[in-house]
Amino acid sequence: MELFQNSRIDWLGKKWYFLSFSLLFSVAGVLSLLFWHGLPLDVDFKGGTVVRIRFAQTPDTGRLRSAARTAGLKDPRIQPYGVAANNEVLITLAQEQTREAALDQGRAAIVSTLERHYSAASTEAAAGKLDLDNAGRASLAAFLEQANPEHLDTEAAAAKYQAQAQAIADFKDKAHGGLLDSIESLNGVADAPVVAALRQGGYLSGFNVRNVEIVGPQVGKQLRKQALLATLYSLLGMLVYLWFRFELIYGVAAVVAVFHDTLITVGAFSLTGQEVSLTVIAAILTLIGYSMNDTIVVFDRIRENLRQARREPLADVVNRSINQTLSRTVLTSGLTFLTALSLYLFGGDVLHPFSFALVVGILIGTYSSIAVAAPMLVAWQERRAGSSRAAELPAARRAKA
Known part of the structure; x- marks a missing residue:
């Protein structure tokens, strides 16, 4: 099903708007974590x-x-x-x-x-x-x-x-x-x-x-440490996988995008004063995988298009790849978002923090696949090639059947 046929949106032309949006919410979240509300912790973590x-x-x-x-x-x-x-x-x-x-x-x-x-x-x-x-x-x-x-x-x-x-x-x-x-x-x-x-x-x-x-304080402290390690290990595992599956720059771009998603989601909890519990950590880990999967779909299309248009400007290749996967992104993310929103509105107090993390994370994760990860590939190539605009980003190894 194609919702957007032959779309020609210049995503990279709007990268400074995207950067401003990301900086605004990332900085607001960091300031709230450091100086305003801190990170409210549920009894699971503080005892x-x-x-x-x-x-x-x-x-x-x-x-x-x-x-x-x-x-x-x-x-x-x-x-x-x-x-x-x-x-x-x-x-x-x-x-x-x-x-x-x-x-x-x-x-x-x-x-x-x-x-x-x-x-x-x-x-x-x-x-x-x-x-x-x-x-x-x-x-x-x-x-x-x-x-x-x-x-x-x-x-x-x-x-x-x-x-x-x-x-x-x-x-x-x-x-x-x-x-x-x-x-x-x-x-x-x-x-x-x-x-x-x-x-x-x-x-x-x-x-x-x-x-x-x-929950005793010692148990809460141990749970905090394990939650942090689980998040970091998942990011590291994703980086290694993408390094092997594509190239290192693809992995770095995807991990930076996912870190961006996690930071904004955690910042949203701090700004709204909602407590982070074990179920919220489970939601964040779910979002890491979900956002990474969405990013891989875009990267895979970029890689395939690079093989077919080696001399085309890289920005054009990336824009075309995003537009080609736009229908898939909107359909999958939109349906998942509606499910999470239903949980948030009708799931009750027990599921409220979990569903809030999903609602924020799905929105930001979908956005970052287009507005953070893909522009990083172009920025890396432009820095590497200087004034050259040729699509010299590595097309990566062809996947084994």
Whole structure:
């Protein structure tokens, strides 16, 4: 399918506009990384505790922050999570709160803060009682065995109440997403004496801890190093491949273009204040391969055209090659971009950083194949040949069948 038939766009004639665009966004990203926002890192890289909590009612983030300050938690990050109707938030403790000695205290500190300052039940009403919204099977079974509402002997009580606790936990988690509407909703799930005991000795806090992620500072530091090495090794591998497949200048031009893409994508995260996580690194590595593939398509057409027009001005050969591959570039990049954009708009908070990296990277990667990599080949030849405009760029080795 040809979208652009016989196009004659003078891409190299616009190289200074492209250079200005690249410099503007590259410099803005570098300045943001060095002096303005830095590079916001997710808990994966800096270490910390992230707790995902679901509330019975729409959570008041202002009240949550006030409760955290009252409890002495330093600069927790509180943000909505997932679909708004689920009433979920992520609470992330600052790195200072999650040193090795305190890692196991992260979840307890957040839960304790919510119980004291955000619980649906008053402190007096909850004193000495079991929080049924956050009680697991083991704590439910222990409570029932101690209360023994059905007056069973010790051996029978253990088996009976463990089965009752399992039924209650399954009903709460699978049917109600971790939160009970009321203790009376357990009628029919557990025996009447058990429900009566829970009504007397338990309460509903109105929130449920759904998930806890803890990453130590040492692990975060190691992950940062491995992410950087993965990116650098991928660039080096691409350079070696293109050196072997084409010529060194092709590899250098492609790697510079991909580095340009990575710099602008990371700079976009810094400028917008979005955190870089392991999934973002995965997206960047994906974009390195995607951008490199797009660049190779253009280079391959340049190489083939050089074999057929050895005396034609190099700029004309490059322009013609870009125009010949333009339909393919727009179709493949356009469809991929629409997919990434759909993820960004409708994928939810979990996929938001990943899809943002893809959206920015696909746009910049497609642009750099035309506006950065190809002009570098011409600039290299012009510098090498002085005033000569002949197409003397090496056509490279013919690929083996």
